[in-house]
Amino acid sequence: MERHFDTSLRELKEQLVTMAGLVEKAIEEATQGLQSADVERFQNVFDLEKKINQCHISVDSACLKLLALQQPLAADLRLIFAIIKINTDLERMGDQAVNIARNAQEYIKAAPLKPLVDLPIMFQEVRQMVGITLDSFVKNNEPLAREVLKRDDRVDALKNKIFKDVLEHLKTHSAQVEQGLTLILIARNLERIGDHATNIAEDVIFALKGEDVRHSAQVSTIKSALK
Amino acid sequence: MERHFDTSLRELKEQLVTMAGLVEKAIEEATQGLQSADVERFQNVFDLEKKINQCHISVDSACLKLLALQQPLAADLRLIFAIIKINTDLERMGDQAVNIARNAQEYIKAAPLKPLVDLPIMFQEVRQMVGITLDSFVKNNEPLAREVLKRDDRVDALKNKIFKDVLEHLKTHSAQVEQGLTLILIARNLERIGDHATNIAEDVIFALKGEDVRHSAQVSTIKSALK
Numbered sequence: 416m417e418r419h420f421d422t423s424l425r426e427l428k429e430q431l432v433t434m435a436g437l438v439e440k441a442i443e444e445a446t447q448g449l450q451s452a453d454v455e456r457f458q459n460v461f462d463l464e465k466k467i468n469q470c471h472i473s474v475d476s477a478c479l480k481l482l483a484l485q486q487p488l489a490a491d492l493r494l495i496f497a498i499i500k501i502n503t504d505l506e507r508m509g510d511q512a513v514n515i516a517r518n519a520q521e522y523i524k525a526a527p528l529k530p531l532v533d534l535p536i537m538f539q540e541v542r543q544m545v546g547i548t549l550d551s552f553v554k555n556n557e558p559l560a561r562e563v564l565k566r567d568d569r570v571d572a573l574k575n576k577i578f579k580d581v582l583e584h585l586k587t588h589s590a591q592v593e594q595g596l597t598l599i600l601i602a603r604n605l606e607r608i609g610d611h612a613t614n615i616a617e618d619v620i621f622a623l624k625g626e627d628v629r630h631s632a633q634v635s636t637i638k639s640a641l642k
Numbered sequence: 643m644e645r646h647f648d649t650s651l652r653e654l655k656e657q658l659v660t661m662a663g664l665v666e667k668a669i670e671e672a673t674q675g676l677q678s679a680d681v682e683r684f685q686n687v688f689d690l691e692k693k694i695n696q697c698h699i700s701v702d703s704a705c706l707k708l709l710a711l712q713q714p715l716a717a718d719l720r721l722i723f724a725i726i727k728i729n730t731d732l733e734r735m736g737d738q739a740v741n742i743a744r745n746a747q748e749y750i751k752a753a754p755l756k757p758l759v760d761l762p763i764m765f766q767e768v769r770q771m772v773g774i775t776l777d778s779f780v781k782n783n784e785p786l787a788r789e790v791l792k793r794d795d796r797v798d799a800l801k802n803k804i805f806k807d808v809l810e811h812l813k814t815h816s817a818q819v820e821q822g823l824t825l826i827l828i829a830r831n832l833e834r835i836g837d838h839a840t841n842i843a844e845d846v847i848f849a850l851k852g853e854d855v856r857h858s859a860q861v862s863t864i865k866s867a868l869k
Contacts, residue, residue: 471856472854472856472857479719479720479723482709499727589819590813592812592813592816595819596823630696630699
């Protein structure tokens, strides 16, 4: 029979996975909404964000209860610690999906920059990165989490290319400066989603291995603290 | 005599306050660096960020140790929970200071947009907001934390005004599109610092009162969980 604590921890993990599913959906709706100029999808993002915010509060509450009532140790404590952090990153990914939807709402009101530069490629890259991140958490899979860390550079490179291409375009199409800026802000929103995915992957590695890979060039003191 | 746990908790708080001081300094150096076109100040920001990252790891490590060894309850647990979150926000404020310094480094290489629009006002507003936030934590002062929440709207309004002014300027000065974009990105970086300050203020209120004021239109379930 499962211990009461194990049941609570399993339920907490399930709650986080549900929340992550809403975040994935919000990112998909925001990016597809821009590509298909479909305003209904933007409304879906705003509705999803409300649910994500409710999960945010509810996951924190569950973490606090577990810490207070069960006083977990070692791997269990590391997992709860990681969930507290992942919860924050998921909520902020939801915020970024809303930012993309709001920017895209403005963008589709005027004539599009032709073409949408590399944004569709960046959409795909970021959605894949988020998918792998959540998979690594669900499956307790460290190699998948490490795969995420490698992909962040690709997302950053795509953002830089989009910045460059848009600026180049605007030099000869100055009337489109607002549209160009909006695309740049969307690329920045996507980059931030990639950053949050990276944070989550680092937390997954910490939960699984007790290894703190953040700021990785620096000496990790956390490793010895809770092995 | 102070209990061992109280000593550890006091030391943890002091560690966070030291980190917060580094973050304040980094924001000051980044913004003053732009205003005075002083590249040495940008280097100071990069150096400060390394120290901030060390603090980030070290504060998390101390929180985990306290949770594992002392199994704190009620107000003590709330404080540690808040510190885990504040630590994340402080580290990301450091990242934003670096972003400002990098953007400013590019900006000062070319002819400035004339004038720097409302950025200096926004610098001052954000620095004040960060100062009040940290004061609210150091002094356990709930009204100060609530003051921060009110100020966030002012920072957002300044960002919107800067966006508008720069876009207006670029319509007749299209050769300055890169410079204009850089100022817009800096305004966005500052807005994010304001968001992190808001997050911290919400965590201070939670630590002091057990009241979850995040997503404030929504029902708080955390309040009942750990009063």
